[in-house]
Amino acid sequence: MSPVTSLQLFTVREALEADLNATLAEVAKRGFTATEAYNFVGNAEALAAALKANGLVAPTGHAFLASTSFVNPDGSSSTVPVPTPDEVFDAAETLGMTIVIDPYTHPTRWQTREQVEQTAELLNAAAEIAEGRGLRVGYHNHGHELEANIDGQTGLELLASLLDPRVVLEVDLYWAARAGVDPVALVERLGSRVVAVHVKDGTLDAEAIKAYPPADQVPAGEGVVPLAQAIAALPGLEYAIVEFDHFNGDLFDAIETSREFLDGDNA
Numbered sequence: 001m002s003p004v005t006s007l008q009l010f011t012v013r014e015a016l017e018a019d020l021n022a023t024l025a026e027v028a029k030r031g032f033t034a035t036e037a038y039n040f041v042g043n044a045e046a047l048a049a050a051l052k053a054n055g056l057v058a059p060t061g062h063a064f065l066a067s068t069s070f071v072n073p074d075g076s077s078s079t080v081p082v083p084t085p086d087e088v089f090d091a092a093e094t095l096g097m098t099i100v101i102d103p104y105t106h107p108t109r110w111q112t113r114e115q116v117e118q119t120a121e122l123l124n125a126a127a128e129i130a131e132g133r134g135l136r137v138g139y140h141n142h143g144h145e146l147e148a149n150i151d152g153q154t155g156l157e158l159l160a161s162l163l164d165p166r167v168v169l170e171v172d173l174y175w176a177a178r179a180g181v182d183p184v185a186l187v188e189r190l191g192s193r194v195v196a197v198h199v200k201d202g203t204l205d206a207e208a209i210k211a212y213p214p215a216d217q218v219p220a221g222e223g224v225v226p227l228a229q230a231i232a233a234l235p236g237l238e239y240a241i242v243e244f245d246h247f248n249g250d251l252f253d254a255i256e257t258s259r260e261f262l263d264g265d266n267a
Contacts, residue, residue, distance in 0.1 A: 003231070004240070005263055006034040006059070006241040007035050007036065007243070008062075008241050009027075009038055009058075011244045012252075013038075015251075020050050024051060024054040028054045028055055032056065032242075033056060036058065036243075037062070038061065040091055040095060041063060041088055044090075044095055048095050048096070057096060058095045058097055059099065060097065060098070060196060062102070062140065063082075063092075063101075065085055065088065066119050066139075067102075067106065071103075071105065071106050073213070074212045074213075075107050089135055092135055093133065093135075097135065098134075099135070102123065104145070105119055110150075110155040113150050117162055120159055123139060123163060123167050127164050127166040127167045130166075136166065136168055137167050138196065141172050142172065143178050146180075147180070154181065156186075157189065169195070169196075170197065170198065171183070173198060173226075174217070177225045178204065178209060183226055183227075183229075184229045192236050194234055195239065197230065197240055199227055199241060200244065202218060202224070203216040203218060203223050203224060204223070214245055218247075219254045220258035220261040242258040242259060
């Protein structure tokens, strides 16, 4: 069974802030039927209504479950408190979500085994609460979890070994490659715990990746990240989610090209 093709709405965040309904209408026009929400707790009802009006669903979403305050996309700290797990799961139910995925934890929390153990404990506790509400919990990586080497393995793989079986993983294939890890070998090692991937491509140009947001990202299939091979290595994959942190060009054309790569429209 093929994974559901989806779009991480963080990709079109500026357009969403300007006009929620028009942006989701354009997402649907580009052939998407599923999305992945982000920072959805404060606007769950409005987002749910707009998704429904445009024939879209949000089976997965990103929300912090193992941090006490928001971590900015560039990895910097903030003092803004995050919602409680119950508040997150209330909003997830409003949206008809099935998996709530922690987007990342601060890079400084990947220095020691004890730190990773603490993150695992927090995710495991969230999974216990989520199960009682018919939800699953997951974790999404950036580069720092894979750049960390603890006890001879990457931080992400150490985390996976400490997680309750109920906690799943969403592997960002671009960030894995960016960290110098072979995405295909990584997902093969992580196995069936990986239920979703972020389908994100890039040139990995040494100069372009120095910027944040990264300046090398391109539509799926046009870069050097082995996306197709990684997806093929996960026969039980549930969601293949298009995402861009940044794109120098027509963003909606880029997400449509990426969807076509996944759905085989040009085959």
